[in-house]
Amino acid sequence: MSSILVLSGSPSAVSRTAALADHLAGRLRAHGHTVGAVRVRDLPAEPLVRADPAHPEIASVVEAIAAADGVVVASPVYKAAYSGVLKLLLDLLPQFALAGKVVLPVVTGGTTAHVLAIDYALRPVLSSLGADHIVPGWFVLDQHLEQAPEGLRVHQGTAAELYRVVDAFSGAVAARRPLVPTS
Secondary structure (H helix, E strand, C coil): CCEEEEEECCCCCCCHHHHHHHHHHHHHHHCCCEEEEEEHHHCCHHHHHCCCCCCHHHHHHHHHHHHCCEEEEEEECECCECCHHHHHHHHHCCCCCCECCEEEEEEEECCHHHCCHHHHHHHHHHHHCCECEECCCEEEEHHHEEEECCEEEECHHHHHHHHHHHHHHHHHHHHHCCCCCCC
C-alpha cells in the first residue's frame, strides 16, 4: 500500500485550501492509499521562523515526508506565489527531501490570473527539492469551493478535472511503489 502525505500551506484557520486538502486526502484514501496530513499553520511558529529543523514537530514532518511515496502540496496564492508559511517549511527540508517521490501541486486563488503560480512559483521549488515526478498540478478558483455542513463541495465542472488530475497522481504513486516480496 502506498503512503501519501498531504501538506496544507494555508495560514488561515478557516481555509478553502485546507478543506480542499482534506477532501483530496479522503479521495486518495478511497483509492487505497495510507494518507497523512499536515497543516503547516499548526506547526509551532518559532522553529519555522528560526529555521530549526531539529525541533521535534518539524523533525516529525520531515520524517513523514521521507516515509511517503507521494506528497500533495496545497497552497493558496499570495502575491502571485505560494504562501509564506509553506515557504518556511519547504526551506527547512533537506536538499533532496522529495527525491523518489511523486508530487502533486494544488493551488487555490481568487482569479484565474494566478493560475501560473503553480508553474512559475511552486513547481521550481518542488523540483529543487529533488522530486522525481511532479504531475501536472491543478488550480482551483475559490468560488468553486463551498464549505457545507456535510463537507466541501467542489463545483461540478472543476471537480471532474480536479479528480482526473488527483486520480492520475494516485496511479503514478501506486505505479512507483516497489513491490514487496512475499515469502
